[in-house]
Amino acid sequence: MRPFTYERAASVDALRARGGDAARDGMKTSRAFVAGGTTLFDLMKLDVMQPDAVIDINPLANDLGRIEVGGNGLRLGALVRMSEAADDPRINRDFPVLAQSLTLAASPQLRNMASLGGNVLQRTRCHYFRDTSWANCNKRNPGSGCAALEGMNRIHAVLGASDNCIATYPGDFAQALIALDAVVEVQGRSGKRTLAFEKLHRVPADTPRIETVLEPGDLITAFLIPTIPAARRSAYLKIRDRESYEFALASAAVALDIANGQVRDARIALGGVATKPWRAREAEKALIGKKLDEDAARRAGEIAFQGAAPRAHNAFKVALGRETVARALMHAAQMEI
Amino acid sequence: MLDDADDKPCALSRRGFLGGASAAGAALPLVAEAATKPRTGRSVAAPDARAPAQVTLRVNGTDHPLSLDTRTTLLDALREKVGLTGSKKGCDHGQCGACTVHVDGKRVLSCLTLAVMVADKPVTTIEGLARPDGRLHPMQQAFIDRDAFQCGYCTPGQIMSAIACINEGHAKTHSDIREYMSGNLCRCAAYPNIVAAVKQARDVKEG
Numbered sequence: 047m048r049p050f051t052y053e054r055a056a057s058v059d060a061l062r063a064r065g066g067d068a069a070r071d072g073m074k075t076s077r078a079f080v081a082g083g084t085t086l087f088d089l090m091k092l093d094v095m096q097p098d099a100v101i102d103i104n105p106l107a108n109d110l111g112r113i114e115v116g117g118n119g120l121r122l123g124a125l126v127r128m129s130e131a132a133d134d135p136r137i138n139r140d141f142p143v144l145a146q147s148l149t150l151a152a153s154p155q156l157r158n159m160a161s162l163g164g165n166v167l168q169r170t171r172c173h174y175f176r177d178t179s180w181a182n183c184n185k186r187n188p189g190s191g192c193a194a195l196e197g198m199n200r201i202h203a204v205l206g207a208s209d210n211c212i213a214t215y216p217g218d219f220a221q222a223l224i225a226l227d228a229v230v231e232v233q234g235r236s237g238k239r240t241l242a243f244e245k246l247h248r249v250p251a252d253t254p255r256i257e258t259v260l261e262p263g264d265l266i267t268a269f270l271i272p273t274i275p276a277a278r279r280s281a282y283l284k285i286r287d288r289e290s291y292e293f294a295l296a297s298a299a300v301a302l303d304i305a306n307g308q309v310r311d312a313r314i315a316l317g318g319v320a321t322k323p324w325r326a327r328e329a330e331k332a333l334i335g336k337k338l339d340e341d342a343a344r345r346a347g348e349i350a351f352q353g354a355a356p357r358a359h360n361a362f363k364v365a366l367g368r369e370t371v372a373r374a375l376m377h378a379a380q381m382e383i
Numbered sequence: 384m385l386d387d388a389d390d391k392p393c394a395l396s397r398r399g400f401l402g403g404a405s406a407a408g409a410a411l412p413l414v415a416e417a418a419t420k421p422r423t424g425r426s427v428a429a430p431d432a433r434a435p436a437q438v439t440l441r442v443n444g445t446d447h448p449l450s451l452d453t454r455t456t457l458l459d460a461l462r463e464k465v466g467l468t469g470s471k472k473g474c475d476h477g478q479c480g481a482c483t484v485h486v487d488g489k490r491v492l493s494c495l496t497l498a499v500m501v502a503d504k505p506v507t508t509i510e511g512l513a514r515p516d517g518r519l520h521p522m523q524q525a526f527i528d529r530d531a532f533q534c535g536y537c538t539p540g541q542i543m544s545a546i547a548c549i550n551e552g553h554a555k556t557h558s559d560i561r562e563y564m565s566g567n568l569c570r571c572a573a574y575p576n577i578v579a580a581v582k583q584a585r586d587v588k589e590g
């Protein structure tokens with residue numbers, strides 16, 4: 047690990063002019079915020095991230111560490127730990143997909159450490175990105191090429207990829223957030239703003255190193271999750287190489303509003319298969335007004351992967367992903383709420 | 384609906400969004416604290432990244448004032464500065480659980496924790512479990528009784544994790560124990576006996 051200066055944030059205001067910019071542009075940022083450190087220190091040890099200064103935002107926990115429930119929705123502070131949200135009875139009852147996406151992620155120790163803000167900004171597990179002995183990684187080393195295109199790409203994305211990068215967005219929680227139309231609150235240099243969470247992450251296109259729309263110094267302060275009828279009938283299904291403590295090969299966050307046997311609202315978000323948290327809107331539309339039986343669920347799975355572009359080793363993700371969507375929908379349809 | 388959310392920040396103010404419930408203060412308290420004049424960073428002499436930090440670690444009830452490179456993880460500080468080598472380094476990347484300790488009563492991975500970040504917080508390691516008279520913690524005893532290890536390398540992490548697992552209320556069922564102990568890998572695959580040990584200690588505690 048390279049040397050860095052360590053500083054504890056005094057207040058959100060004081061941070062404004064100082065901010066971290068790791069979230070935005072490549073790995074050679076000058077300043078990085080740290081919350082749990084489970085992404086940042088991992089990647090600093092690998093020399094993938096090389097900040098000169100690390101700014102500890104944990105002293106802001108009084109402001110950013112709260113779970114608040116109101117009539118219109120849920121507000122999750124960016125410094126809420128994954129385990130706190132996963133174990134919250136209100137979240138488990140009213141937004142099960144959120145709780146499940148967290149419970150099925152990482153390990154209990156990591157969930158005690160990791161913050162929700164850091165979680166959505168975790169970085170890909172692409173082996174070539176993490177191993178700096180590979181020079182050709184456009185995300186780490188812009189313009190150098192992509193070793194995964196012709197390399198081992200079993201864990202890589204089949205949706206949203208470009209010829210410059212096929213790295214999978216690895217997290218789970220983000221799928222639940224986009225499925226529920228969450229909003230992210232950001233404190234930037236010029237003040238506070240909110241944006242649809244779905245707009246936070248970018249597809250790699252020509253600039254894989256730029257992963258989000260955050261500007262240098264932007265601090266995520268909270269996530270706002272509106273109470274929608276579908277939220278209670280929601281679930282997260284995660285398929286992986288082992289039963290626990292592993293990233294998704296394919297996952298689906300689904301939410302359904304069913305009345306009189308007909309689907310009134312359907313949300314489907316895909317994980318483990320795409321370069322960013324992925325909303326399958328066409329598949330959702332195909333369910334509206336229908337009865338959710340096995341045929342309808344399977345059709346939705348197929349539509350969700352219509353644009354898939356598999357590589358040498360990840361074609362199995364298309365079949366696996368379809369099945370995952372179908373099973374998640376069937377499970378949600380049968381939930382007793 | 385939310386496509387234009389970024390154009391309408393007011394509609395999503397904390398109060399409006401939450402519908403008036405439970406928000407403690409009127410204004411977002413994030414900016415309540417009077418900020419000192421924003422420093423530009425440039426006008427101040429660049430701080431020396433290699434200068435050691437003075438840190439007091441509170442490990443197993445004893446204060447250890449240390450002078451540390453900021454890069455030092457809690458795991459390395461414990462093993463190499465404090466001299467407590469019970470916590471093990473398996474992967475050094477958060478993947479195996481061998482380095483599990485308790486900080487503020489919660490299980491965390493000391494290999495991904497910076498020592499400077501836990502200064503003044505109570506840290507408990509495997510060395511802090513036994514009573515001063517040498518009597519073992521019920522979980523340590525259970526691991527011995529149930530033969531829950533072979534080489535023993537993962538064991539300190541397993542035991543720290545297992546104690547937390549019970550405290551968290553995640554050891555109620557067999558499958559819960561397996562799921563909530565999954566952050567601790569055992570290369571010798573002593574898993575069935577580890578689960579048995581957790582059950583024994585849980586029942587001792589409850590009974």
Ligand SMILES: Cc1cc2nc3c(=O)[nH]c(=O)nc-3n(C[C@H](O)[C@H](O)[C@H](O)COP(=O)(O)OP(=O)(O)OC[C@H]3O[C@@H](n4cnc5c(N)ncnc54)[C@H](O)[C@@H]3O)c2cc1C
Binds near residue numbers: 081088267292
């Ligand atoms: C072995 C292992 C297994 C894992 N398995 C899973 C899994 O199955 N599913 C899953 O979803 N995740 C998994 N993870 C990833 C883990 O969930 C993330 O590392 C964690 O959530 C990151 O949160 P953090 O608070 O530790 O982030 P940090 O490491 O502190 O920060 C991550 C990044 O976000 C920036 N940042 C942090 N907070 C803010 C903020 N409020 N505003 C702006 N920028 C910020 C930092 O500068 C940094 O760039 C795993 C990790 C490991 C090590």
Ligand code: SF4
Binds near residue numbers: 172195
């Ligand atoms: S897939 Fe993306 S992250 Fe992986 S090597 Fe290619 S450019 Fe780098």
Ligand code: FES
Binds near residue numbers: 471474476483493
């Ligand atoms: S050494 Fe910390 S998790 Fe492996």
Ligand code: FES
Binds near residue numbers: 534537568569571573
């Ligand atoms: S006892 Fe050998 S690794 Fe667990």
